Amino acid sequence: MESDELRIGTAEREEAARLLADHFGMGRITPDEYETRVTDAYAATTLGDLRPLFRDLPQPHPGYFGIPPLYVQPTTQLPMYAPAVLDPYAPPPAPMPYAPPMPVPYSYRSKTVAGVLQIVLPFGVGRFYTGQVGLGLLQLFVCMITFGFGAIWPMIDGIMLLANGGEDAQGRPLRP
Template sequence: MGSDELRIGTAEREEAARLLADHFGMGRITPDEYETRVTDAYAAITLGDLRPLFRDLPQPHPGFFGAPPMSTPIPMAVYAPPTMQLPAYAADPYAPPAPMPYAPSMPVPYSPRSKTVAGVLQIVLPFGIGRFYTGQTGLGLLQLFAVLCTGIGVLWPIIDGIVLLVNGGMDAEGRPLRP
């Protein structure tokens, strides 16, 4: 029995439909073609039913189709002498790349706003003014509402101001406040 006669399951049908959606999103197939191909993918019973849906499309194809054919297979012995041990990824050209052990992070720019000013505003004017200063208007409005509705709500902005002074915080765009 050839591989095209192998039966497929729901997982394979859904992978094919997801990849067809990717091709549709990239503009490779029209909406009508997409609808027809997805309908055919969900109606497929064997691998042979799915192959024609991807025949005229570039990669990616479903992984269960197997590795794409190489034009001329080149043995790895050409590149490495038999005494040299190849890394694990060299044995399988379709294996995913090994993860980097350490990826340096990009420095995050500081906000033009100061944590000291934000904290002092929160403590001196406990109506959420420090949060308005940092650009977090939603949180500032919540604190203002809590203070106006309940007298005890004034503790929230004061405690928030102390936390801003000690730990700093973020502005509305997610940048850390200047020291």
């Protein structure tokens, strides 16, 4: 390792700036940090002025810093790309504590209006009201093809809407 008081030249300053640009390109330092560190690198006069610029960065470091130490302290954090190793003989994880389900917001459309429309006008009008245009068109075509005998389906659908409610086109429950 070289002495921190050893004076450096333009070549060393430019190598430090180039390596800082590499670290910046890899996303290890922010643009503001990069600008500050490069400014400090060009203002440096000794090796001791350059060392702090690379202290918190992994390799590559300038070659004139000397050989990096062979022993690096192990970190407790695993790399992000390491897969988790599951023990097949480990007991199953504890169940999550019960959390009540999030309430689903009601639709601004009413199940009563939809059900009455299905019964009074039995050709899919209630489904058009709820925003389910495809189902409404299907009920309309069934009524037209069967000359009105297919109206039993929209009537039963209306009774089911009144009894159980239903959902609008966005999947929200109809208002009671």
